[in-house]
Amino acid sequence: MKIISYNVNGIRAAINKGFLDWLKAANPDVVCLQEIKALKEQLDLDMFNDIGYTHQYWFSAQKKGYSGVAILSKIKPDHVEYGTGIESMDAEGRNLRVDFPSHMVGGKSVSVMSLYLPSGTNDARLGHKLEYMDLFQAYIDALKQDIPNLIICGDYNICHEEIDIHNPKGLKNVSGFLPVEREWIGEFIDSGFIDSFRYLNPEKQQYSWWSYRANARANNKGWRLDYAMVAKPLQENIKRAVILSDAVHSDHCPILVEIKS
Numbered sequence: 001m002k003i004i005s006y007n008v009n010g011i012r013a014a015i016n017k018g019f020l021d022w023l024k025a026a027n028p029d030v031v032c033l034q035e036i037k038a039l040k041e042q043l044d045l046d047m048f049n050d051i052g053y054t055h056q057y058w059f060s061a062q063k064k065g066y067s068g069v070a071i072l073s074k075i076k077p078d079h080v081e082y083g084t085g086i087e088s089m090d091a092e093g094r095n096l097r098v099d100f101p102s103h104m105v106g107g108k109s110v111s112v113m114s115l116y117l118p119s120g121t122n123d124a125r126l127g128h129k130l131e132y133m134d135l136f137q138a139y140i141d142a143l144k145q146d147i148p149n150l151i152i153c154g155d156y157n158i159c160h161e162e163i164d165i166h167n168p169k170g171l172k173n174v175s176g177f178l179p180v181e182r183e184w185i186g187e188f189i190d191s192g193f194i195d196s197f198r199y200l201n202p203e204k205q206q207y208s209w210w211s212y213r214a215n216a217r218a219n220n221k222g223w224r225l226d227y228a229m230v231a232k233p234l235q236e237n238i239k240r241a242v243i244l245s246d247a248v249h250s251d252h253c254p255i256l257v258e259i260k261s
Contacts, residue, residue, distance in 0.1 A: 001075075001104055001261075003112060004028040004244070005153035005228055006254035007209075010037040011070070014249040015047070022247055024051040028256065029074050030098075032114035032153040036060065036068040048072055059083065061093035068093040069114040069154070075100060078109075084139050089132060092118070099147065105237055106261040111147045115154030120175030129157070129175070133184050137191065144192060150231040151259070152193070155209075155252065157225050158185045160195065163205050164224035176223060193229040196241035196257045206243045209252045217251075228257035237261070 004026060008014040011033060023031065031053065040058040048056055053072035059082045061067035071080075077098035083090035094116045102109040117133070120126030144150060158181045162168035171177045189195055197204075207222025216222065230238055240258040247253050 001030065001100075001110065001259045002028045002256065003030045003032065003151065003153060003228065003259070004254050004256050005032040005034070005114065005155075005226060006247075007034040007116070007155040007226060007250060007252035009035050009250040009252065011043065012038055017249040019249045020047055020051060022249065026244070026254075026256075027052075030112055031070075031072040032112065033070040033072070034068075034114060034116035034155045036070050037065050038068065039064070057082075057096060057098065059093045059096040062091050066092070067116060069096045069116050071096055071098050071112065071114050073098060075104070084136075086135050086139065088128075089135060089139075094118070094132075095136075104261070105149070105234070105259055108149050108234070108237075109147075110149050110151065110234070110259065113150065113152045113154070115152050115156070117155065117157045119157045120178075120181075126175050130180065130184075133181075137184070137188060140188075141191065144231065148231060148233050150193075150229075151234070151257065152229040153227070153255070153257070155226050156185060158182065159223050159225065160185045160189075160198075163203070164207075166207065166221040166223070176225065189229070192232050194232060194235055194238065196228045196230045196238050197224075197243060197255065199235075199238060200241045206245065208243055208245075208255055212251055226252060226255045228255055230257065230259070234259060 055073040079099040081097040097113040118129040120129040159165040208226040210217035239260040
């Protein structure tokens with residue numbers, strides 16, 4: 001199973017930049033999208049059907065043109081879960097999960113989640129982000145009791161270690177690299193997940209987001225904010241994990257994880 005996760009920073013804008021041709025060529029089985037900034041009704045869904053993504057699930061924010069996640073799949077899931085049941089999280093359309101049948105990965109059932117964790121752009125949003133992080137950890141702790149084989153893909157809006165950010169000393173007091181955020185994502189991993197990219201690339205310094213300002217992408221002054229977190233029971237099934245930095249439809253680039261049977 002090949003899974004791509006991509007914060008597209010507006011699905012309609014990404015389509016205008018050639019996203020569909022790129023997706024057809026990349027040919028993943030499952031695509032997790034974040035920050036779609038659109039309602040399902042605003043999209044021509046046949047465009048995705050025509051390239052094989054006949055199973056489409058969209059979970060938009062209540063606020064138009066904001067946030068939202070989606071999952072496109074060539075494989076029909078057994079179950080789709082929109083949101084978490086926690087109102088403060090679900091109003092912004094940040095969690096969507098699909099559960100696949102047990103024959104997918106060596107007799108193991110696999111569930112894939114598209115996650116868009118908030119950014120902490122100001123004090124109010126940072127407070128919301130920290131609350132969300134705590135609620136999300138508790139939600140996942142409970143969910144794993146019934147669904148142990150989770151793959152949580154998405155934009156976590158946090159760099160974990162110094163290797164994950166271009167200027168760790170200068171950005172240590174900026175949201176996305178605050179000690180409290182770094183501690184949380186470390187504890188999230190320790191609660192039973194594997195950062196698939198870092199697991200297979202322990203010393204590789206590569207980023208998944210660049211500011212649009214100051215020519216940051218051309219100068220590779222980036223942050224690794226996007227992760228495919230794989231639950232530990234699937235550790236032996238992690239075949240490949242890469243950052244696809246050549247894709248330029250967004251201020252993020254996609255990430256890929258391949259799970260073998």
